[in-house]
Amino acid sequence: MMRQTFLYLSHNKGLRRWMETSRLAAGLTGRFVAGNTLEAAMGVCGRLHGEHLLSTIDHLGENVTTAAEAVEFRRSIEDVYHSIAASALPHTVSIKLTQLGLDLSTELCRTNTDILARMAAEQGSRLEIDMESHEYVDRTLAITADMHAQYGRVRCVLQAYLHRTEDDVKQVNRLRIPVRLCKGAYNEPASVAFPSKASVDANYLKLTRMLVSEGSFPAFATHDPKMIEGALDAVAKAGRKPGDFEFQMLYGVRRDLQSKLAAKGYGVRLYVPYGNAWYPYFMRRLAERPANVFFLAKNLLRA
Template sequence: MSLLRQPILLLARSSGVKKLVSTMPVTSGIVTGYVPGESTEAAVEASAGLIDDGLKVTLDYLGEDTLDSQQADATVAAYVELLAALGSRALPRSAEVSVKLSAIGQAIPEIGDKLALENARTICRAARNAGTTVTLDMEDHTTTDRTLAVLRDLRKDFPETGAVVQAYLHRTERDCRQLAHEGSRVRLCKGAYNEPDDVAFQDKIDVDKSYVRCLKVLLGGDGYPMIATHDPRMVEIAASLASRYGRAQGSYEFQMLYGIRPDEQRRLAGIGETVRVYVPYGQEWYGYLMRRLAERPQNLSFFLKSLISKK
């Protein structure tokens, strides 16, 4: 599967292939099955539909690797517009936003960390004014410490800001212990980047074991765990651990991607669990889909299976 990585990345940069994928009858359905659209309106409409089904959402305006301040400003403006639109539809009680620091300037040489913090503050302020929250997405391991540093600064004024940790990193159980305090919202995912073995577990069983150890820390702590997984076994283990630690429904939540296992999302919500759907949108949807495959090529088989049966 690793042989597919470079071809997938090459395709991700092809505007011609993007046009072909988005206009062919079958594949255009694939695109809208995983990304609701490019506009704020499309994202808000998709969110309203999910909320009507008893789900919550977190929205991600797609874009990474921002290398100039104007592009970062445009991304911030898109989030401010989104939050205003959510507010006009009375959706913020069930809808928040997820932000990648790389999209708002973190990677810009010399000024990146300062600019990303300032831009994140702007988005957090707009979210608070709208009555909702922000979660800082986590990216590859080289940005982990910098992202957590921005999080600490943000939480001085916006303590409701959520964190993300990735179970496949060796460090994450320790990070969970530091983050599992009262008032802290923490999303636990397995991780999707192609990381070296000196910083990340490579075997699925080791990643799963780390995920469970991190679940125990978060569910046994005083924060608000956000359990991001599509793995039926992990969902079952998380529910069992929640019961073991005396966690009432609503004191934690499950999270899944838009278009992945929608029936399971509704099933969990139907038995009283809080379920939040990660909704990506924007003009960079093609890169999002292709990078998801390329970052960890094992995702390709899961993606293809999900196209056959979106259960």
């Protein structure tokens, strides 16, 4: 119920405008968001690298409404790649295709994505293409497959809560596209998604085994110790080495687990968001864990 409420609120434009411009914002978001600027994000990623944690950088924002905004957003991601090249660190970049114009035209979005995928390949970095709500899955996978065929160096994201994902895993495994497997963060209807946590978890473990046995460099994006254990069990049985896969987690979530896995020699990449448009991202994090609401309330009282 609380989860549904936060996911519902994440679409409220008035509240979003108020929250994102509020002076309280920095105090609220600091745990999950690296800062307002690319410089702040690069500073955080540099520090994480010193702690043996990898990063994928996310310039916050979704669903642009004009072609000019989509191009402006793409340019901001080009700047991220320039900063990564200057740092000479192995960061990647995560984007959402609605940031690059997917709601406006598939061709506009493909053109913008193409420029970024080429940059990622030229730099030996990677473009990680987040998955949004279920209406976008077909178009997102089609563009990702095109970029993979042309440049390599992309990663697609699949969500274990969707019924269709088992078929998608088979398809991307055939195409050798690296996958980030997550549970899924959107408010999806029962017609497309498993209804209970137990069924999503069971599917996550099943898909994990499929990715370990047939996939290319999978990433297990979860903070759930049971999912992590399942992945480690599957890789041990398949004889995969730590360099054949990685774990991914969100900046600010389960820092203890992040350090523990990194200390054991596993690749752990953190999703590091930055920028002013933090509200929908932040609300999804609250929806995932009701205890975060107490953290929010504590910070509001402090401010």
